[in-house]
Amino acid sequence: MSTPVLLRHPSSLDHDTGSHPESPRRIVAIERALEQRDWLGFDVRLSEPAQRASIEALHPARHIDRIEALCARGGGMIDMDTIVSPGSCVAAHHAAGGAVQMVDALLADERAGIAASLHRPPGHHAEAERAMGFCLLNNVAIAAQHALDACGAQRVMIFDWDVHHGNGTNALFAQRDDVLFCSIHQSPLYPGTGPASDVGSGAGEGYTVNLPVPGGSGDAVWCSLAEHVVAPLGRAYRPDLLLLSAGYDAHADDPLAGCEVSDDGYRAMAASVRALAGELAIPLGIVLEGGYDLGALSRCVTLTLETAGDAEPPAAPEVAVHPLAEQAATRLAESYWPALAGD
Numbered sequence: 087m088s089t090p091v092l093l094r095h096p097s098s099l100d101h102d103t104g105s106h107p108e109s110p111r112r113i114v115a116i117e118r119a120l121e122q123r124d125w126l127g128f129d130v131r132l133s134e135p136a137q138r139a140s141i142e143a144l145h146p147a148r149h150i151d152r153i154e155a156l157c158a159r160g161g162g163m164i165d166m167d168t169i170v171s172p173g174s175c176v177a178a179h180h181a182a183g184g185a186v187q188m189v190d191a192l193l194a195d196e197r198a199g200i201a202a203s204l205h206r207p208p209g210h211h212a213e214a215e216r217a218m219g220f221c222l223l224n225n226v227a228i229a230a231q232h233a234l235d236a237c238g239a240q241r242v243m244i245f246d247w248d249v250h251h252g253n254g255t256n257a258l259f260a261q262r263d264d265v266l267f268c269s270i271h272q273s274p275l276y277p278g279t280g281p282a283s284d285v286g287s288g289a290g291e292g293y294t295v296n297l298p299v300p301g302g303s304g305d306a307v308w309c310s311l312a313e314h315v316v317a318p319l320g321r322a323y324r325p326d327l328l329l330l331s332a333g334y335d336a337h338a339d340d341p342l343a344g345c346e347v348s349d350d351g352y353r354a355m356a357a358s359v360r361a362l363a364g365e366l367a368i369p370l371g372i373v374l375e376g377g378y379d380l381g382a383l384s385r386c387v388t389l390t391l392e393t394a395g396d397a398e399p400p401a402a403p404e405v406a407v408h409p410l411a412e413q414a415a416t417r418l419a420e421s422y423w424p425a426l427a428g429d
């Protein structure tokens with residue numbers, strides 16, 4: 087396998103949110119932890135800002151213009167949670183551009199097997215015309231669209247393990263079958279979307295897979311869903327690219343949510359994802375989303391990159407089948423994904 091690639095940019099520190107959990111300190115903590123490990127052997131590169139055309143493939147020009155205008159006026163609140171400062175526009179363009187460049191490294195340029203884009207602001211709550219939930223542009227969705235438009239991918243799978251439902255990504259691809267969106271998220275919780283009954287619509291019916299879990303869910307639930315539902319879905323869908331919307335706010339230490347995933351749980355989920363990519367012989371791209379306890383965030387990003395970047399793909403982890411995973415697999419097998427029967 088060629089050297090894994092990591093995209094970053096100092097503009098991530100210029101998105102000034104004041105006393106907000108989604109703060110520049112998140113990137114500082116992650117980069118300090120990775121630096122102490124010599125970046126785990128990743129080839130570290132500065133991201134370019136996204137081309138306007140890459141963003142406009144999913145977000146209308148007026149959405150980008152509105153954010154640019156707000157930045158130019160000195161910033162302000164978009165909603166109760168979402169803040170824009172003078173540096174946010176450049177930061178958001180690099181966050182999207184890093185994800186696009188990650189896809190180029192995976193599919194177009196040197197065909198790196200593994201790459202990561204570690205920027206802020208995060209992206210998975212951003213809808214086509216609506217910034218929300220700390221997110222301005224939907225970085226992982228822009229990356230998926232770029233893979234389809236410019237890199238010859240026919241099918242892309244996005245696995246979102248952030249504790250919040252990725253409503254933006256869900257909405258952007260709800261009516262399409264060329265992107266399989268699969269999310270594990272705590273419910274009820276912000277933003278209140280993502281019931282199991284939301285399966286997409288039209289040509290996309292069945293290609294949105296929502297796996298809500300109750301507050302208090304820990305490794306037994308999350309790792310079982312990753313290994314016994316998400317991985318079999320990937321085997322059935324056979325994507326050309328696997329993208330991970332990697333949030334770390336399902337961690338037991340996270341202040342914003344109520345799940346109980348441990349460091350070992352993130353390591354196991356990362357092993358499931360990496361093993362799936364290895365089995366399908368497809369590249370894996372990791373895009374940072376949330377995660378607000380700086381210790382848990384920096385440790386678990388490190389564990390994810392360590393597990394993903396290992397030259398020898400890990401074996402799929404030994405994870406017991408939790409009843410919630412069994413129910414989800416049965417439901418999917420009976421509806422859109424017969425291959426999940428008895429997995």
Ligand SMILES: [Zn+2]
Pocket residue numbers: 248249250333335375376377
């Ligand atoms: Zn989140």
